[in-house]
Amino acid sequence: MKKVSILTLVGRNFNNNYGAVLQAYALQETIKKLNxxxxxxDFNPKASKNEILKKICQRINEGNFLNMVLRISSKNISSKLHKxxxxLRNxxxxxxxxxxxxxxxxxYNNEEELINNYETSDYYIVGSDQVWNPIAGIEKIKVYLFSFVTNSKKISYAASVSKKIPENYKKxxxxxxxxxxxxxxxxxxGKEQIKQLTDKNIEIVLDPTLLLSKNEWNRISKEPKNIPTYKYIFVYDLYRSNEILSGLCKFAKKRGLKIINYTPNxxxxxxxxxxxxxxxxxxxxSEFLWYLKNSEYVVTSSFHGTVFSLLFEKEFYAVTPDTGYKGGNAFNSRLTDLLDTLGLKNRILDDPSKLNIVNFEKGxxxxxxxxxxxxxxxKSLNFLKNTLNS
Incomplete structure (x- = not known):
């Protein structure tokens, strides 16, 4: 049986993000089903001092330095308060x-270790998620562009660029x-940016989480230790938490619902x-899936929160992140592309205060x-089948 190696934004001790881990699982399982x-x-990239300095300079140039400092400060405070x-989360x-x-x-921590030590596979697939986001730095990007791979098929599945590729990275x-x-x-x-850099055909495919069925996700869903005894709104407030909660509390009060949210309380x-x-x-x-599928409604500022609302057929609204956030534009693009395809752009909210007046029952x-x-x-499965059978 031929071997497929997947490179994504997940490692054994890297990236405790629900969407990142679940999309990695979904792509793995989809390829397994193709025999x-x-x-x-297990790529766990380490940032060098030069890369950290470059990121700080970039934030200053973009006018986002204060936002970055505030985010780091809040994370430090949060980690002390919620150690x-x-x-438990880890x-x-x-x-x-x-x-x-x-x-x-x-x-593996860098390109050199992969070149010298990784065993050869028949196929290498990079994706999904923001694997080609230039903010990672050119040394990491080279790895996610398979600089260490020779004499094997190279494939990208649902790779995301997210930000504009700088001129000095384009070559x-x-x-x-x-x-x-x-x-x-x-x-x-992402297609438009990559198309300018290569004459190869580029396809748009679904995020791998959408390749598995609701039943397949149910199989790995797990009850939390303390099961809620009340009806609730599931809030994946990855960004804009205070705005979302402020807008949603009035609605929750009217409906007699509680709120179970992501950010530590x-x-x-x-x-x-x-x-x-x-x-x-x-x-x-696993518990994330359980909480979402057993909720009355979903409000999310996460792309994958939207995806699982679709998979579990939950009435939802997706709140766009603040545009000052580094992933704001990327989120808007992947969110609007998906919901536009499905005719659900009316489920996107730029202003969380409107959560007080939205109509969840507009089925x-x-x-x-x-x-x-x-x-x-x-279409997406055919892309994988055709590329792996070629």
Whole structure:
């Protein structure tokens, strides 16, 4: 049986993000069903001092330095206040990785280690997620463009560029993309950028989480330790938490619903937002799925929160991140591309204060959504089948 190595933004001790881990699992399982041995390369890139300095300078030039300082400060404060939750969360993610992901035995930290030590595969697939985001720095980007691979098929699946590729990076992108056998991306913006750098055909495909069925996701869903005894709104407030909770509390009060959200809660937050009941921050990917699928409604500022709302057929609204955030434009692109394809752009909110007046009951026709998703799913699966059978 031929071997497929997947390179994505997940490693054994890298990236405790629900969407990142679940999309890696989805691509792994999809390729397994096509009768290939799969392995996720445990790549845990380490930032050098020069890269950190470059990022700070870039933020200053972009006028986002203050936002970056505030984010770092808030994370530091949060980690001190919620150390116990952080430990529990890490354990849950570790358990999920060990039980569900086929990671390489060895961990790799840079291009040189991969060149010298990684065993050869028949196929290498990079994706999904923001694997080609230039903000990572050119040395890491080279790895995600398979600079270490020789004499094997190179494929990208639903790769995302996210930001505008700087002029001084374009030659590296162009040179390494020429060696790819097949290229697919997740967003139209990414397709347009990559198209300028290569004459190869570029396809747009679904995020791999959408390649698995609701039943397949149900199989790895797991009840949390303390099951809610009340009806609730699931809030994946990855960004703009205070704005979302402020806008949503009035709606929750009217409906007699509680709110279970992502960002860790403290006494101050529970006093300010009276209907906030609990946080799922300390739980892993399996519990995340359980909380979402058992909710009454979903509000999310995460792309993958939107994806799983679609998969579990939940009435939802997706809030765009603040445009000052480094991933804001990328989120808008991948979100609008997906929901536009499905005829659901009316479920996008730029202003979270409108959560007080939105109509969740303006029902989504899930039959039509399933039809459209199945068409896109077939195209995406055909891309994988054709590239791996070539």
């Amino acid at each position: 290939y041995n799969t392995e996720i390369i 116990k939750q952080e430990i 354990k849950k993610f570790e358990t999920f990785r060990s039980e569900q992901l086929y990671l390489s035995k060895k961990t 590296t992108y162009s040179d390494l993309l020429k060696d790819f056998d097949y290229i697919s991306v997740r967003e139209m913006d 403290n006494i101050y937050k529970k006093i300010k937002y009276t209907h906030v009941s609990d946080s799922f921050y300390e739980y892993g990917p 989504i026709d899930w039959g039509k959504i399933d039809e459209k998703l199945n068409v896109e799913k077939e």
